[in-house]
Amino acid sequence: MPRRRPALTLDHPLQRAALGTLLLGIVLVVVAAAAQSLMRPAEQRVVVNLLISIIAVVGIGIYSGNTGIVSFGHVSLMGVAAYTTGLLTMSPTVKASSLPHLPTWLASVQLEILPAVAATIVVTTVVAIVLGLPVSRLAVSAASIGTLGVLVIVNVVMVGAVDLTRGSQTFYGVPTVTDIPIALAGAILAIAVARVFRESVAGLRLRASREDELASRSMGVDVENLRLLAWVVSGAVVGLAGALLAHSLGAFSPKEFYFGLTFALLAMLIVGGTTTVSGAVGGTLLVSLLIELVRRVENGATIGPFQLPPLFGLTEVVLGLVILLVMYRRREGLLGRREIDEWVMGWRRARQVPSEIDAPGEQ
């Protein structure tokens, strides 16, 4: 059966990455533009958080999606980034009163946002390398527990390093400059990085190792170092998220970067589909919407004639149930294993591909 060549072929991986980024970017630009023009500033914060969540979830996906290893540790890297950029951008006056024991160079420095965030990403990347070295050597199931260890260790350090972080007390005074355009730019950048990584040789090899570690090792794939690479790249991306989050919240403490946020972000990744960037974005949009809705009800709400009592923790229960639902019914996530560009191209080629796979040998 002769096949017509489609007008647009996506044979080169960078083309796929570009198309995917473009498609997702358009969706986000629409959302952002709508929010910017239609919402009040207080409500716009929600969209800023949404975009930052996208950066974080896409970042986690760079690691978890390509290696198949669930990571509990990335949120702690966000925390590292948040405190770093905070320390670099807070005014010396505030630092003098809230953090009296800072080393002099740190106490007096005050950078503009852009260089601060850049420096923060560098710092986070270094921390990621250090923490990633042992984790990347672990076998797959142990690695997840290793990332758990990272989460706990970094949390203990953040709480213990009172001179730098105020320990478990609120760290305040961070300039709140993150607005929708900045967060949007960050999100599109993160998506681009994630797609390029996914389509790169490294990404492809990692995904092969995710499917069959033994086979890919026997083909010479250096699994440990590729996992380290994925961890570090994803660490840089979540570092960006952490920095932007710090500049959105203005004040935070170590418990913001512990299990609660980990749970929410993992739910977003899982619902959309761990293995694709489109899944990360889609899942984040859906779950963020869900969280917003549940939050309204959590503090007690009136539905028709019924007055609901406050139900604290309802968000966690709903997130938990959502994760269970996905695990029981559609493990690969709502968006499955294909990127948005693959959906689009697939739809165009639908009629030309046989729909049944026969056992080998038969025509």
Next chain:
Amino acid sequence: MTLLSVERLSVAYGAIKAVREIDLTVAEGEIVAILGANGAGKSSTLNAIVGLIPRVTGSVRFDGQELVGMATERIVQCGITLTPEGRRVFPLLTVEENLRLGGMANRDRRSVNAVRATLLERFPVLAQRRGQPAGTLSGGEQQMLAIARSLMARPRLLLLDEPSLGLAPIYVDRIFELIAELRAEGVTILLVEQNVDRALGIADRGYVLANGRIQFSGAAGEMRTSSGIERAYLGIGAA
């Protein structure tokens, strides 16, 4: 009397159809061989019979009872055991413990010890190594153990998946001798083999599978002389 009757059995792994609507029967006291190249669907057939494959269509009747949809543990209790491909003894358990577990499927609890004693007599090498971890046995010894373990259940129908695969010739001989002995003792055997010659030498009837379908079947003697088998193995022509 027909002991096992398989009708329109199909097995699919996702979109890949491994077995397509095959029919086969095994009469009591027979040895029936299923032959075919790698990937033809032989193991899938045995696994489907014994209930290890969740989504199977068609019918498998054992002594009149429908097995499709039944859990493996219950099918085994009905009197069918499978010695799986690759032996799959419990490597860290001793020979003795492996046999003990095999005996769990024997519904007549009082005979278990007697059966074990008989098997250890029959397989002296196992008696010698009773306290050793099964993983330390050689390939041939492990195959003996795997079959002995299956026999601990006193099955009416024994499914053997590639028993001679990867074994030294002396063990291959021993295995086929054993199969003949078992038939003489009244055990019905359904045998999957790639060693066509030996299998047809011992079987009463055979089926040749290729691409999930039965290409042809017949009495073992006839099949040995026909050229149809070569064609099926080499994938020449479709059924």
Next chain:
Amino acid sequence: MEIALQQIVNAISLGGTYALLALGLAIVYNIMGLINFAHGEIMTLSGYAMFFAVSAGLPLPAVAAAAIVTGMVAAIAMERIAFRPVRGASGVTLLLTSFAVSAILQVSFQNLVSPRPRGVPLPEVFNEMIEVGGLSIGVIQASSIAIVIVLLVLLVVFLRRTTLGISMRAAAQDFTVTRLMGIPANSVVATAFAISGLLAGVAAVLWVAQRGTVDPLMGFTPVLKAFIAAVIGGLGSLTGAAAGGFLLGAIEVLLQAALPSAALPFRDAFALLLVIGVLLVRPQGLLGRRSERA
């Protein structure tokens, strides 16, 4: 010298609790490939059972029994309700399922009982000291150590001598072939969970006896540490998991004694780092075997 011996007793006592938890985790992991994040909640539930039993005025043996029975029932129920639908799925799926279950349970405890710690007053005898070979050891610690040793021995006997125990060891090596032996998969799995629940219940008793309170997150931190310890010792080996638990207890007590006071808040971080450091040298754990499913 006396201080050193006292510290050793502390280490064994704490390590014993971690070992029990790590064993519970390892048993389930070995048979099902499931890393049960919600194991901590089983321990917490057992703790709450103790609280209610004490509040009801029950004597000590009944309180302990309440904890243990609750642990076993909770574990079996958890498997039946939450994990049965994903049996046989990939390790990732199982891990995430247990993570979700854990979060749901924690929030439920906070709402249904109380977000605050509740006191569990225990008999005076627990505050006393006994003389053992010239040393003064707390009754609680001495009995902790004794109980842990007895349990470990019983577990070994069970796994080596009883048919059910042998079936479980078999299932850990080859689950499918175990079913081919006519051994019901559900029984094996339920037994594994029952044992892990029992161990969690005992751990809860020892934990609450030493601290005197229960709270919604009671089981969370010790189980977290037990996880990491089990990974160090080698998740694939029961001995390794137990060894990992004792090792972590020893490291924690050692660091508590040896670290300068400025560094004390970082004790847990150091302990975990040391433990992750072991993994750099032996990724399969101290006693684990190199296998595809590590």
